[in-house]
Amino acid sequence: MDNLPEISCDLLVIGSGITGMAAALFAANLGIDTVQVGRAGELGFASGFLDLLGVHPVEDGRIWDRPFDGIGALVAEHPRHPYAFLDKKDIQSALSGFVSFLAAHGLPYYTEPGKNLAMITPTGTLKTTYAVPATVQNGVRALAEKASCLVVDFHGLKGFSGRQIVETLDKTWPNLTTRRISFPDTSGELLPEHMALSLESPECRAQLAGEIAPHIHSAEYVALPAILGMYRPMAVFEDLQKQLNRPVFEIPTMPPAIGGLRIKAAFEKALPRLFVRTHYQQKITAVDKQGRNGFRFDVGRDHLRRVITAKGAILASGRFIGGGLTTDRKSVRETLFNLPVFQPVTRSEWHQKSFLDPRGHPINRFGITTDDQWRPLNNNRHPAIPGLFAAGSILAHQDWVRQKCGAGLGITTAFAAVNAFQRFISG
Amino acid sequence: MIFTISLYLALGICVAGILFRTQRWVTLRIGPETDTLTVGARITAATGQTIRALVSRRVFKLIGIFITDVLLQLNILHQSFWRWIMHICLFYGMILLILMHALDDPLTRTFFPDYESTLNPFLWLRDLFGLMVLAGAGIAMIRRVAGHRLRQMTRAMDTFTLFFIGMVIVSGMMLEAVQIVSEPIFNEMVDEYLDEDDEEILAPLRAYWASQYGVVFENPVDTDDPAVLAEGYETHDEYCISCHSRPVSAFMSYPVARFIRPVARRFNRIRMDTWLWYIHFLSAFAALAWLPFGKFFHLIATPVNLLICGSRTTDTVSPAQLANRRALGLDACTHCGICSLHCKVAPIQLLIDNITILPSEKLAGFARHVRHRHGSEAEAALLAEGSFICTDCGRCTEVCPSGIDLKDIWQASKQDLRRQGFTEAHHWIMKKPAHEWAHLASERSVASGPSFKKTFPAIHLTDRPETFRGCIQCTICTTVCPVVEAADDPARELDLTPQQIMNLLRLQMADDALGARMVWNCVTCYMCQEHCPQGVRVADVLYELRNIAYRRFYPDTVHHLDSQSISHRPKEEAPEAAP
Amino acid sequence: MSILNTPGSCQPPIHTQVLIIGAGVTGAGLVRDLTLRGIGCILVEQKDLTAGASGANHGLLHSGARYIKSDPASAVECRKENHILKKLAPHCIDTCGGLFVAVAGDDEKYIADFPQLCAQSGISARAVDLADAREMEPALSDRLIAAYAVDDAAIDPFRLTLDNIAQAVDKGARFFRFTRVTGLTVKQSEITAVHLVDTRTGREYTVRAEIVVNAAGAWADQVAAQAGISIPMIYSKGSLLVTQSRITRRVVNRLRLATDADILVPGGTVSILGTTSVRTETPDNIYPEIEEIDHIIEEGAMMIPVLETTRYIRAYCGVRPLVGDANSGDDRKVSRGYALIDHTRDHVDNFITITGGKLTTYRFMAEKAANLVCQRLGIDPACQTCTEPLPASTDGQWTEPGLAPHQWMKQNDPTDLLLCECEMVSRHTVDQIIRNMGRLNITPTLEAIGLRSRVGKGPCQGAFCSQRLTAHLYDRGVFKKNEGIVNLHQFLSERWRGQHPLLWDVPLIQAQLQEAMHCGLFGLELNDPKGQPDKPGAGGGPSGRVNA
Amino acid sequence: MKYVYFPGCKIPAWLPAYDRATRGIFKALGIDLVDSEFNCCGYPVRHQHLEASLLSSARVLALADQIGAPLMTPCQCCYGNLRHAQYWLGENRVLRRRVNAILRKENLRWKPGIRVRHLLQVLKEDLGLAAVATAVVHPQKDIRVAAHYGCHALRPANIVGFDDPQAPTIFEDLIAVTGATAVDWPLRLNCCGAPLWEKNRVISTRLMQKKIEDADQAGADMICTACTYCQHQFDQVRLETLPHAPPIPAVLYPQLLGLALGIAPAGLGMNENRIQWTPTEGGTP
Incomplete structure (x- = not known):
């Protein structure tokens, strides 16, 4: 037992969703000796849009054009919302740090300072978000201009219908037309990731451009599902724009979508180069809290077990999909440290009886409560475990889905938690 | 005759x-x-x-191989000492018996003009060679019985061959033993070489032969009187000794002769020696006739092969x-x-x-x-x-x-x-659409492959609801699958995607998945399983489906099917050969 | 000629011999029975088929053994009907057989009396060795103390209803969906006019019938009230759970006096566990409640332990319309037999109510009601439904689990993509359903397609297939403008009714994914289309469908 | 340091260069290899009969255990299968009982805890990058290497425990030690196509082609492998099926390291590679 391979570090980031990735990045930027452990993250389900705050109060469905104003209103009403522990400067540096990292790794993002953007979704609804991939930027502009635009969809790509978008947006954006084409060299069912990989090849792009070109007519923009490359999206995007001689943009597809997978790939490639030692797809099986000296984690199982000792940890394990929280018929549990979870007494209070109830489901606001230093609190409202910090969707008192603040919450709380950890180890 | x-x-x-x-x-x-x-x-x-x-210099190499591998059989010695001993005993025992004993007239007598089968060293050499063969056969038998693996491989041919060898040798030894005790043969010899009826001369000779050569006479012979024995010796010395060494040298058959003394008179009466002689030479000739058809043929083929392949350049x-x-x-x-x-x-x-x-x-x-x-x-x-x-x-x-x-x-x-x-299963399975396999599978719900032990596998995932319990239908397994990606048309080339297979199994329709080309075209890269956010063992399940298909269909099905619906594949259509 | 056209407004009254209100299995059985006797019928239904208890039960064809003690008469009826239906409607029935099992702690006296009670009702119950029972059904508890094999079977109530109506329509009956009774005009002890409204278009019209039959199930009193008649009814809600996988091959009943959570019925690839009995005030706006669900699981797990950990897909509930005294204590003691009321007693001579009863005896109830109708009409044609096999219509076939994937694989058409991955329902299948609906003049909504297929009934409960199907319906030109949003709202809300009490562990993860997609990305909650005809939570009717 | 050497079936017969190069570098690094007679690891029969496959692995592990040193294999398929066997035997009591009942006839017994290492793990984790680095005498500067990870050693991580399955670094680290540069190539973790070679040549070739083109696009001079099957695929099979693909040679990792350690190319079996790698200026000593 004691001769297990041992890895020691200053900080263990637990989780490989957007929060975990951001935390590992920020820690590495500060030169903190970091190890990251996480299972297949929720990033595979992300659209690639970065929300900051879109809606508040959720029951009124009020959409904010200026997210910082929205945050101001939100924290005034909900002082326990995680955003309440952040100031605007931190939020801005966190977001710009994150976005510039992605830009440096081939995934530039588009934002309008201080403003939210609106973009269309495959159901023909509008989505409010803070930052979109550069491959989507033209869509924001086209929508704002109500410019004439050709929405291209594909035989064999399920759940993405140009006609649905055009019909549904009939009133908002009358200048849309659509055309269904075949994807080069394939037939039958198509999956976005496979299309994206194919488009990395110049021949495939040329063929696709050749397919689209005859249908553009007078359209000023060309919209495609999010399939423009996986590892080199900007090259694919720019080449296609050049060939079509029109501004092009991507509309996100149903999950698993390329937007999230691109972020995941960028981090998986870059973090080891920033000397973050990653252990993805490993499960932490046991934690030993050795008081002020730090933690001892058992990772993996049986003969694959290893020990990670860390001075501190950031819990970014996400909610139910990510595995940070789990439930049985009776209650919600935090899976690793068994931290107290803010929740009501019975399951009947978890969900509304209507799925789209404007108030949102109470369960989404359960979670870990922390102090303003992101330290999870025990039942006596004191920091539960020295050296432990929490960030991201696992935090209580937020409803990221309904408030449209998922990525922002993850990135900014990760940033703040890393800073809190930094203060913690430097005494 | x-x-x-x-x-x-x-x-x-x-x-x-x-x-x-x-x-x-x-x-x-x-x-x-x-x-x-x-x-x-x-x-x-x-x-x-x-x-x-x-005619080339290679002849020297061939000679070398002949000496090391055929004569000394060092290649066997490298494998196992006991096996070498066994084979050397069998090989040389047999060869020398054939040369010295079976071919005594044409060969031995030519080289040794004073050859007599009853004279030493020929007498004991014959027994020695016989012993070698028996020992070799014995070791072979023990090895085949004691070694679990060898026992499993031993076929009737092997046992029969050993039995044949044993029969020739044992019949020869028995013959020799019976001849030793034989009064009729003694009498025949006396008739032939002494041509004497004088009881005075014959009685001491009988006594001498009874005492020294172990002949058993119908009427009791007194062997206790040294004078009579000395008398017998004289006659013996005159007529017999030039051709007869003492049978004690036949260290194999003499003890047998001693052993059969109690029944020797009866044997003498029925001329057991004649019977045994027939058995001996007939079994030897049968072995000769059988040589090209059975295991003995390796006596010819193996050295030839060693010489041809051994000279591999x-x-x-x-x-x-x-x-x-x-x-x-x-x-x-x-x-x-x-x-x-x-x-x-x-x-x-x-x-x-x-x-x-x-x-x-x-x-x-x-x-x-x-x-x-x-x-x-x-x-x-x-x-x-x-x-x-x-x-x-x-x-x-x-x-x-x-x-x-x-x-x-x-x-x-x-x-x-x-x-x-x-062919291998993946070739013939992919010749029929999945639903036809499903139909066939429904007809044979239990393991039918004759070579499969009918035990339930220790690990089974496909028939347990828990295996698919966590699936949240996210399609990640299909998205990351390189095979689906490489297919121009997944439905046409693969029938089903990994996610669809998982769903079929969840719906308890495993039979429908068995013949799906996705199952047989899985590269086992484990991308699906590694990326599944819910820990579904997608790749392991695909492995298991192939295992099940083998249990259900392999190896007789392909022909069963041929006779039913698929036309017998013409040769041209056969899959390409492996490198 | 389409006899199914919804009549427009400003039309003259429609005349018919018999008007039947309510297209549950009883109404469906009755319309078939009467039509086969050569009597002209109109069937009206305020929602769609099997919207009440007919669509929210176990789908169990009782052997009768469950009622041997509490209701021996019902037991005998069940036994007889079980036999008849297996012969006449085999395509709706999975003759899987059934077991009655008791576990340690169950009432020993009842167990001891069981064989004899069965014999008294003529029900075959064969004692099964305990080891054999566990071999037959490995999921059974090892605390088993008794087991009997009976002739239970699983029956698809939706298909049964559909096929009954299909044959009736084929022979000239008319069927109006989404048509609510707004008033009954009673003159001189007769209903002279039935006022109806098409809830989708708002058009109103009138039917004049010689006889009006109220087969509105749990809504029978509401219908009767419009004729000024009161029927004392008890609404007994029963909740059921659907598992992700089929747990047992056979029906498994708890061998005890009928109470909660003692039956597990296979439904194709799933198993259905239930039920409860909870008194409600109205038959509308009912939900399977969390306490009920937990109670069902705990009770069920005593018989079949894996029910504690298995993944549940869906919960649903229905209201048993029991005619009786609302003041009696235990609803299970109120007879589960049917109520056939001749309202001559209330001085309305051409009005008959048939309600209550159970799925197993639906045909028998219809026969009795039809006899009464004939008597009122003064004619005497013989009942056909006890001898005439029920023909299989194609309309209902796609609700059968496994059929869609089988067909899809057989056709092996690469362009035929699966829209619903969980239950493997393909584009062609959906197109075929849409064509059928077009033929019957039914608007192809997501919900209506879901009702007629397995779409949305798998583990994802519509999270993925809803958008795929919506996109496809736009491509087909079925949906226009923002109908997709309207449909997504309706469909997901309808699915949610059966999901929300089961959201823990994996189903919760599934639901979170659903919300992340439909709210997080699509923002559906912010795009509430106003004026939807059937708001979630509004309108009547229990939530679920038996083969959810 | 001492390891039981398990080359599997294919290396002696099909890829003796791998054997030669492995022995060469181990000798140079002062690691002892113990030879013994083993059976097949069972990987080829896993499609057909999982238990037979695991029994084969269990027998190998039990034999190695008798020798009493950790087992090292250069083949990733063998490594993967041996690891699967350890996992399943540890996990499934019925299987363990059945397998040990068979092994008992030979006085063998599978026990948990036998260390199974792949060549790369031995170098990076057991010996350590620093120790390898000090032995390097001829850094292979200016060579751009595409590290091909190979599936069976890498995934599923919870069973094979090789490296991080999504962001592994072991191979790049070991390439850096030789002085060469590991290039970025998106498909580095994908399959080479070898498992389908005898089953579906079209797909097998497509998978291989994609990787070769990807490596080419990333500007690699060579694809570096550490698996028998992968090397065979990228070398011999590629030469036969994709003569027109970018001419990137495939080199075994111990060959690359061997050069850096100053071993002559012939001693590493470099001449046996079908697609010869011609070092660029200043590449090799």
């Missing part, structure tokens, strides 16, 4: 048999590269090779030579089992009950398959299953004491089997 007739008959059969078998060395076709070769070309190649070998072998070698290889196998003891896939045979996984059995099976082209299809299918489990590691070739290039034969035989439609 009988002796002569049977001798010539046996000789005739033997020679004809040898001719028959050796002609196969240039006529049997094994492997696709031999298809177009004519017999003439192969004979030319064989003779050309022989002549070239004999780096220069390339022509297809004709290759063809001859393969055919010869089939005959050169002594079924010693060494290859199977070293075979790297042998442990697999402990769970897949198909003996042809073991190379020695596979070679025998393949030899049968080649000779009877229209043998049982089930047998051929089993042979194919055994053949395709082979990893071509070449270990068998390295250890074969007969120098057979087994690895080359396997590669050729696999191609032949494929061309005859006995």
Whole structure:
């Protein structure tokens, strides 16, 4: 037992969703000796849009054009919302740090300072978000201009219908037309990731451009599902724009979508180069809290077990999909440290009886409560475990889905938690 | 009369048999590269090779091989000391018995003019050689009985061969023993060489022979009187001693003779010696006649093979030579089992009950398959299953004491089997759509592959709801699958995607998935399983589906199906050969 | 000629011999029975088929053994009907057989009496060795103390209803969906006019019938009230759970006096566990409640332990319309037999109510009601439904689990993509359903397609297939403008009714994914299309469908 | 340091260069290899009969255990299968009982805890990058290497425990030690296509082609492998099926390291590679 391979570090980031990735990045930027452990993250389900705050109060469905104003209103009403522990400067540096990292790794993002953007979704609804991939930027502009635009969809790509978008947006954006084409060299069912990989090849792009070109007519923009490359999206995007001689943009597809997978790939490639030692797809099986000296984690199982000792940890394990929280018929549990979870007494209070109830489901606001230093609190409202910090969707008192603040919450709380950890180890 | 007739008959059969078998060395076709070769070309190649070998410097190498591998059998000594002892005993015991004893008239007497079978050293040498053969056979028997693996491989042919050898030797020894005690033979000799009726002379001689040579007389003979014995010795010295050493030297049969003394009189009365003589020479001639047809043939084939293959040089072998070698290889196998003891896939045979996984059995099976082209299809299918489990590691070739290039034969035989439609499962499974397999599977709900032990697998995922419990239908498994990505049209090329297979299994429709090409085209890269956010063991499940399909369909199904609906695949359509 | 056209407004009254209100299995059985006797019928239904208890039960064809003690008369009826239906409607029935099992702690006296009670009702119950029972059904508890084999079977109530109506329509009956009774005009002890409204279009019209039959199930009193008649009814809600996988091959009943959570019925690839009995005030707006669900699981797990950990897909509930005294204590003691009321007693001579009863005896109830109708009409044609086999219509076939994937694989058409991955329902299948609906003049909504297929009934409960199907319906030109949003709202809300009490562990993860997609990305909650005809939570009717 | 050497079936017969190069570098690094006679790891029969496959692995592990040193294999398929066997035997009591009942006839027994290492793990984790680095005498500067990870050693991580399955670094680290540069190529973790070679040549070739083109696009001079099957695929099979693909040679990792350790190319079996790698200026000593 004691001769297990041992890895020691200053900080263990637990989780490989957007929060975990951001935390590992920020820690590495500060030169903190970091190890990251996480299972297949929720990033595979992300659209690639970065929300900051879109809606508040959720029951009124009020959409904010200026997210910082929205945050101001939100924290005034909900002082326990995680955003309440952040100031605007931190939020801005966190977001710009994150976005510039992605830009440096081939995934530039588009934002309008201080403003939210609106973009269309495959159901023909509008989505409010803070930052979109550069491959989507033209869509924001086209929508704002109500410019004439050709929405291209594909035989064999399920759940993405140009006609649905055009019909549904009939009133908002009358200048849309659509055309269904075949994807080069394939037939039958198509999956976005496979299309994206194919488009990395110049021949495939040329063929696709050749397919689209005859249908553009007078359209000023060309919209495609999010399939423009996986590892080199900007090259694919720019080449296609050049060939079509029109501004092009991507509309996100149903999950698993390329937007999230691109972020995941960028981090998986870059973090080891920033000397973050990653252990993805490993499960932490046991934690030993050795008081002020730090933690001892058992990772993996049986003969694959290893020990990670860390001075501190950031819990970014996400909610139910990510595995940070789990439930049985009776209650919600935090899976690793068994931290107290803010929740009501019975399951009947978890969900509304209507799925789209404007108030949102109470369960989404359960979670870990922390102090303003992101330290999870025990039942006596004191920091539960020295050296432990929490960030991201696992935090209580937020409803990221309904408030449209998922990525922002993850990135900014990760940033703040890393800073809190930094203060913690430097005494 | 009988002796002569049977001798010539046996000789005739033997020679004809040898001719028959050796002609196969240039006529049997094994492997696709031999298809177009004519017999003439192969004979030319064989003779050309022989002549070239004999007139070139290679002859010295051949002599070297003859000494080390044929005479000293060092290649066996490398394998196992006891096996070497066994084989040396059998080989030299037998050869020397044949040379000195069976061919005494033409050979021994020529070199040793004073040869008499009853004289030393010939007398004890004969027993010594007999003992060697018996010892060899004994060791062989013990090895085959005691060793679990060898016992499993031992066939009737092996036991029969040992029995044959034993019969010749034991009958010879018994004959000798009975002759020792025989009064009639004594009397015949006396008649022939003494030509004397004088009881005065004969009685002491009898006494002497009874006491010193162990003859048992009908009427009691007094052997206690030294004077009488001395008298007998005189006569003996005069007439007998030049031809008769004391039988004590026959250290094998003399004890037997002592042992049978109590019944010797009865034996003498019925002329047991005659009977045994018939048994002895008839069994020896039968062995001679049988030589080309049974295991004994390796006496000829193996040395030839050793000389041909042993002189293996780096220069390339022509297809004709290759063809001859393969055919010869089939005959050169002594079924010693060494290859199977070293075979790297042998442990697999402990769970897949198909003996042809073991190379020695596979070679025998393949030899049968080649000779009877229209043998049982089930047998051929089993042979194919055994053949395709082979990893071509070449270990068998390295250890074969007969120098057979087994690895080359396997590669050729696999191609032949494929061309005859006995392919690996993934080839024939993909020839029918999944729903037809589903239909067939519904007809046979239990394991039907004859080679599968009917045990329930210890690990089974597909029939447990827990396996799919966590699936949240996110499609990640399909998204990350490189095979789906590489397919131009997944539905046409693969039938189903990984996610669809998981859903079919969740719906308890595993039969429908068994024949899906996705299952058989899985590269086992484990991307799906690694990326599944809910820990569904997608790749392991696909593995298991193939396991189940093998249990259900393999290896007899392909022909079962052929007879039903698929037309027999013509040769041209056979899958490409492996590299 | 389409006899199914919804009549427009301003039309003259429609005349018919018999008007039947309510297209549950009883109404469906009755319309078939009467039509086969040569009587002209109109069937009206305020929602769609099997919207009440007919669509929210176990789908169990009782052997009768469950009622041997509490209701021997019902037991005998069940036994007889079980036999008849297996013969006449085999395509709706999975003759899987059934077991009655008791576990340690169950009432020993009842167990001891069981064989004899069965014999008294003529029900075959064969004692099964305990080891054999566990071999037959490995999921059974190892605390088993008794087991009997009976002739239970699983029956698809939706298909049964559909096929009954299909044959009736084929023979000239008319069927109006989404048509609510707004008033009954009673003159001189007769209903002279039935006022109806098409809830989708708002058009109103009138039917004049010689006889009006109220087969409105749990809504029978509401219908009767419009004729000024009161029927004392008890609404007994029963909740059921659907598992992700089929747990047992056979029906498994708890061998005890009928109470909660003692039956597990296979439904194709799933198993259905239930039920409860909870008194409600109205038959509308009912939900399977969390306490009920937990109670069902705990009770069920005593018999079949894996029910504690298995993944549940869906919960649903229905209201048993029990005619009786609302003041009696235990609803299970109120007879589960049917109520056939001749309202002559209430001085309305051409009005009959048939309600209550159970799925197993639906045909028998219809026969009795039809006899009464004939008597009122003064004619005497013989009942056909006890001898005439029920023909299989194609309309209902796609609700059969496994059929869609089988067909799809057989056709092996690469362009035929799966829209619903969980239950493997393909584009062609959906197109075929849409064509059928077009033929019957039914608007192809997501919900209506879901009702007629397995779409949305798998583990994802519509999270993925809803958008795929919506996109496809736009491509087909079925949906226009923002109908997709309207449909997504309706469909997901309808699915949610059966999901929300089961959201823990994996189903919760599934639901979170659903919300992340439909709210997080699509923002559906912010795009509430106003004026939807059937708001979630509004309108009547229990939530679920039996083969959810 | 001492390891039981398990080359599997294919290396001696099909890829003797791998054997030669492995022995060469181990000798240079002062690691002892113990040879013994083993059976097949069972990987080829896993499609057909999982238990037979695991039994084969269990026998190998039990034999190695008798010798009493950790087992090292250069083949990733063998490594993967041996690891699967350890996992399943540890996990499933029925299987363990059945397998040990068979092994008992040979006085063998599978026990948990036998260390199974792949060549790369031995170098990076057991010996350590620093120790390898000090032995390097001829850094292979200016060579751009595409590290091909190979599936069976890498995934599923919870069973094979090789490296991080999504962001592994072991191979790049070991390439850096030789002085060469590991290039970025998106498909580095994908399959080479070898498992389908005898089953579906079209797909197998497509998978291989994609990787070769990807490596080419990333500007690699060579694809570096550490698996028997992968090397065979990228070398011999590629030469036969994709003569027109970008001419990137495939080199075994111990060959690359061997050069850096100053071993002559012939001693590493470099001449046996079908697609010869011609070092660029200043590449090799």
